[in-house]
Amino acid sequence: MNETASWATACEWMGTLADLQGASAVLEWDRETIMPSGAAEARGAQLSTLAGLHHRALLDPSVGDALDQLLESGDPVRAASAHEAQRERSRAERVPEALVRELTEVSSRSVAIWTDARERGDVSAFVEGIRPLVALTREQATCLADGGDPYDALIDLYEPGTTYADLQPVLDDLAARVAPLVEQLAGAGGPALPEREWDGDRQMALASALADQIGFDQTRGLVGRTAHPVTMGLGAGDTRLSTRVDVADPLSSIMAVMHEGGHALYDQGIPEAWRRNLAGDAPSLGAHESQSRFWENHIGRSRAFWEVVAPMLSERFPSSSEGLGPDDYLRALNRVERTSRRVESDEVTYDLHIVLRARLERAMILGDLDVTDLPGAFDEGLHDLVGISPASPAEGAMQDIHWAAGIIGYFPTYTLGNLYAAQLAEAAERAVGPIDETIRAQGMAPFLHFLRETIHCHGRTMSTPDLMRQAAGSDLSAEPFIRHLERTYAPQ
Numbered sequence: 358m359n360e361t362a363s364w365a366t367a368c369e370w371m372g373t374l375a376d377l378q379g380a381s382a383v384l385e386w387d388r389e390t391i392m393p394s395g396a397a398e399a400r401g402a403q404l405s406t407l408a409g410l411h412h413r414a415l416l417d418p419s420v421g422d423a424l425d426q427l428l429e430s431g432d433p434v435r436a437a438s439a440h441e442a443q444r445e446r447s448r449a450e451r452v453p454e455a456l457v458r459e460l461t462e463v464s465s466r467s468v469a470i471w472t473d474a475r476e477r478g479d480v481s482a483f484v485e486g487i488r489p490l491v492a493l494t495r496e497q498a499t500c501l502a503d504g505g506d507p508y509d510a511l512i513d514l515y516e517p518g519t520t521y522a523d524l525q526p527v528l529d530d531l532a533a534r535v536a537p538l539v540e541q542l543a544g545a546g547g548p549a550l551p552e553r554e555w556d557g558d559r560q561m562a563l564a565s566a567l568a569d570q571i572g573f574d575q576t577r578g579l580v581g582r583t584a585h586p587v588t589m590g591l592g593a594g595d596t597r598l599s600t601r602v603d604v605a606d607p608l609s610s611i612m613a614v615m616h617e618g619g620h621a622l623y624d625q626g627i628p629e630a631w632r633r634n635l636a637g638d639a640p641s642l643g644a645h646e647s648q649s650r651f652w653e654n655h656i657g658r659s660r661a662f663w664e665v666v667a668p669m670l671s672e673r674f675p676s677s678s679e680g681l682g683p684d685d686y687l688r689a690l691n692r693v694e695r696t697s698r699r700v701e702s703d704e705v706t707y708d709l710h711i712v713l714r715a716r717l718e719r720a721m722i723l724g725d726l727d728v729t730d731l732p733g734a735f736d737e738g739l740h741d742l743v744g745i746s747p748a749s750p751a752e753g754a755m756q757d758i759h760w761a762a763g764i765i766g767y768f769p770t771y772t773l774g775n776l777y778a779a780q781l782a783e784a785a786e787r788a789v790g791p792i793d794e795t796i797r798a799q800g801m802a803p804f805l806h807f808l809r810e811t812i813h814c815h816g817r818t819m820s821t822p823d824l825m826r827q828a829a830g831s832d833l834s835a836e837p838f839i840r841h842l843e844r845t846y847a848p849q
Contacts, residue, residue, distance in 0.1 A: 358422060358423060358426065360426060360427065360430060360435075362423075363422070363423035363424075363426045363427055364423075364427060364430075364435055366419075366420055366423040367420060367423045367424060367427060367435075367438065367439065367442070367634070368633070368634060370414070370417060370419075370420045370423075371438065371442070371633060371634045371635055372633045372634075373414050374411060374414055374415060374635075375592065375632070375633045375634075376592075377407055377410055377411040377414065378411065379591050379592035379595075380407055381404055381407045381408065381411070382589050382590065382591040382592070383591050384400060384403055384404055384407070385404070385589065386581075386589050386591065386597050387400075388400050388465065388468070388469075389468075389583045389584075389585075389587060389599070390581050390582065390583055390599065394469060394472075394473070397465065397466060397468075397469035398466065400465055401461070401462040401463070401464075401465030401466050402462060404461045404462065404464075404465050405458040405459070405461045405462035405465075406458070407461075408457050408458055408460075408461035409454050409457060409458040412449055412452075412454045412457045412458075413454060415445060415446055415449045416446060416449050416450065420442075424439045424442050424443060424446075425439075427439035428440060428443065433636075433818040434631060434634070434636045434816070434818060435636075436818075437635070437636040437816070437817045437818045438634045438635040438636045438817075441635035441636065441638075441817055442635050444517070445635070448501060448514075451500045451501055451503055452497055452500045452501060453500070456493065456496060456497060456500070459493060460490075460493050460494070460497060460763060463489050463490050463493055463763075464490055464762055464763040466486075467486050467487055467489075467490045467761045467762065467763070468758065468761050468762050470482060470483070470485075470486030470487075470761070471483060471486060471487070471755060471758065471761030471762075472584055474486060474755060475584070475751050475755050475756070476584075476751075478749060478750040478751050479750070480732050480750045480753065480754070480755065483732075483754070483755040483761070484728055484729060484731065484732065486761065487728060487760055487761055488728045488729075490760075490761070490763045491721055491722075491728050491760070491763075491765075493763070494511070494722070494763050494765050495507065495721075495722050495724070497511075498510045498511050498722055498765075501513070501514075506520065506521065507722050507723065508521055508718075508719045508722045508723060508766065509521055509522075511722065511765050511766030512524070512766040512769065513766075514766060515641065515642040515643075515766055515767050515770050516641045516642060516643050516769070516770055516773065516821070517640070517641055517820075517821075518820070519641075519643075521715075521719060521769075524715070524769045524772075524773075527772065527773075527776075527835070528708070528711065528712045528715060528769065528772060529712070530835065531708050531712070531772065531835060532708070532709055532712045532742065534835070534839060535705060535706070535708060535709060535842075536709075538705050538842060538843070538846075539693065539695070539705055539706055539709075539743075539744070542693040542705055542842075542846045543693055543694070543695070544692075544693065544694070545691070545692065545693045545846045546688050546689070546690075546691040546692030546693060546694075546703075546846070547684075547685070547688025547689055547691075547692060548688070548689065548692075549689050549692070550606065550607075550608070550681065550685070550686070550689045551681075552605065553605075553676070553677040554604050554605065554677060555603075555604055555605070555606070555607045555674055555677050556604065556674070557602040557604050559673045559674060560602045560604075560607055560610045561580070561582055561600075561602065561610075562673065563607070563610070563611070563669060563670070563673055564580050564600050564610055564611075564614045565580045566669060567611065567614050567615075567618075567666065567669070568580050568598065568614060568618055568621075570665065570800075570801065571615070571618050571622065571652060571656070571801050571805065572622060572801065572802060572805040573596075573598070573618055573621055573622060573625070574625055577594045577595065577596060577625060578595065578596035578597060578598065578621060578625065579597055579598075580597075580598055580599070580600070580614070581597060581598070581599040581600075582599060582600065582601070582602060583599040583600075583601065584601065584758075585601065585700075585757070585758040586598075586599055586600050586601055586613040586616065586617050586700070587599050587617065587758075588617045588620035588621050588624065590624040592632065593629055593632035593633065594629075596621050596624045596625050597621075598614070598617040598618060598620065598621040599613075599617065600613040600614050600617065601613055607670065607674070607677075608686065608689060608690050609700075609701055611657070611666065612653055612657055612690070612701075613700070615649075615652045615653040615656065615657035616649045616650070616652065616653040617649065618649075618652055619648040619649035619650070619651055619652035619653060620645055620648060620649050622648065622652070622805060622808070622813075623639060623645055623648040623808075623812070623813055626808070626809050626812075626813025626814065627639075627813060627814075627816050628814060628816065631816050635817065636816045636817045636818055637816050637817070638816060638817055639816075639817070640816075640817045640819060640820055640821045640824060641770070641820075641821040642767060642770035642774075643770045643773030643774055643777060643821050644774075644777070644812070644821045644824060644825070645770075645774070646770050646771050646773065646774020646775075646777075646778075647773075647774045647777035647778045647781060647812075647825070648774075648778075648808065648812065649774060650771075650774045650775050650777075650778035651778040651781055651782060651785075651804075651808070654704055654775075654778065654841075655778060655779070655782040655785075655792065655841070656792065656796075656801060656804060658687070658690060658691055658704075658845060659792045659793055659796065660683060660684075660687060660793050661792065661793040661794075661795075661796035661797050662796060662801075663683035663684075663686050663687045664683050664796075664797070665796070665800075666683075666686070667681070667682055667683045667686060670686075691703065691845065691846060693705045693706070693846055694706075695743050695744050695745040696743075696745065697739060697743070697745055697746065697747040697748055697752040697753070697756075698752050698756060699711075699714075699756065699757065700756075700757075703846075704775075704841075704842060704845070704846070705842055705846055706743055707771075707775070708771075708772050708775060709742045709743050710739075710742075710743065711768050711769065711771050711772045712742060712772075713735070713738045713739060713742050713743075714757075714759075714768040715768050715769050716738065717731065717734055717735060717738065717754075718760065718765045718766070718768065720734075721765070722765060731754050732750075732753055732754045732755075734754075735747075735753050735754035736753055736754075739753075773833075775838055776833060776834070776835055776837075776838050777821075777825050777829070777833070778838075779837035779838035779840070779841045780825065780829035780831060780833075780834065780837045780838075781808070781811075781812075781825075781828060781829055782837070782841065783829070783837050784807075784811075784828060784829045784830060785804055785807045785808075788807055789803045789804060789806075789807050790803070792804075811827070811828035812824065812828055
């Protein structure tokens with residue numbers, strides 16, 4: 358079989374995988390947005406069936422020779438696709454199909470339990486809901502680890518080639534460096550917005566308009582509403598981003614749009630021709646989070662950005678926005694304040710939340726922390742690291758969807774994303790110009806173009822460290838991030 362024939366065989370096989378994943382993503386999106394609660398059991402079974410079919414297709418022996426040949430291809434897309442295929446097939450060989458299906462079904466059920474428990478503040482229901490999922494995830498991790506560290510095996514699903522031994526010094530160092538900044542900067546920024554009501558439907562209209570502003574193509578995607586913001590790529594030409602709505606605080610939705618918008622722009626920036634092969638994705642979740650955090654924190658917390666958004670708020674919320682201008686929103690947003698909620702924490706304290714979650718989920722997977730003890734350990738750790746206790750049960754261990762969905766090993770990628778985003782922001786300013794000046798003169802398009810040319814267009818043809826090194830001009834470092842914090846939050 359020549360390379361052309363091998364590529365044709367591989368493309369047909371990868372297209373099948375993409376279709377199965379896309380069908381699953383459609384069902385998951387429906388589950389997170391409009392699915393009636395009574396359908397949770399059936400939806401879990403549907404997703405389980407698709408997961409089993411995907412696992413079986415992934416191990417198709419008829420493509421083995423084609424993939425072996427493509428590994429040596431001089432074409433970077435073909436070689437990258439074959440490399441990713443071999444990695445995924447190797448993982449699939451270690452995990453029984455029955456476990457894959459059970460994990461998927463139990464995860465879907467667990468998310469439904471979490472949604473209800475979080476709304477009611479029922480911690481015990483949450484614990485009992487995730488208990489079987491954590492046990493299954495531990496079993497999956499043991500299979501993947503093949504005698505190695507099971508938590509490392511889960512991290513590898515999201516950040517290939519990375520171990521907790523690699524991450525722990527980064528996380529611990531950041532925590533140590535950030536702690537004095539929290540003490541120094543606590544209270545920086547300004548007061549919260551006045552207590553006013555911001556209509557939920559109008560917030561969703563604003564979310565859609567804001568997505569347009571940053572370059573999200575709504576002919577190839579849409580903006581939805583969920584309890585926990587999420588972005589899903591459902592296939593070529595179909596990227597869904599969602600935001601939450603708090604009628605007392607429009608900033609929550611706006612920043613969720615910026616965060617999820619970063620993910621969505623990355624998804625839309627992958628070359629369309631690659632979308633049905635395994636090179637057509639980000640090389641890691643750290644790379645993906647670099648995009649969400651770039652847009653959320655470096656664009657979304659800039660003065661010029663709020664010069665754009667403040668008039669949009671005035672137009673849609675004339676009463677609620679009365680007397681408020683760009684500086685009021687920016688000061689409220691950039692207030693350094695200890696909060697129990699990760700997704701609404703400021704940049705200075707954010708990574709402390711990640712350190713806590715990484716430690717807890719590793720302990721759960723290694724068997725050092727029983728699920729029953731998770732809420733208490735979370736509350737204690739939050740107090741020790743951030744200096745605050747949860748304001749309500751919903752703001753404790755069950756505030757995030759990740760553990761309820763079986764997404765364990767993901768949290769550290771947020772910190773990697775923060776570090777990479779700061780490096781990319783400095784590189785973007787060198788290439789395009791200062792953020793404020795550029796937005797005022799040209800809008801946000803130049804920054805999207807920069808990311809399209811340096812990050813999005815490469816898909817998985819490079820590893821994340823190589824990709825970021827090429828884009829930012831340096832290896833991973835915390836220094837740009839620390840500089841950003843000091844510059845943004847230093848008392849005036």
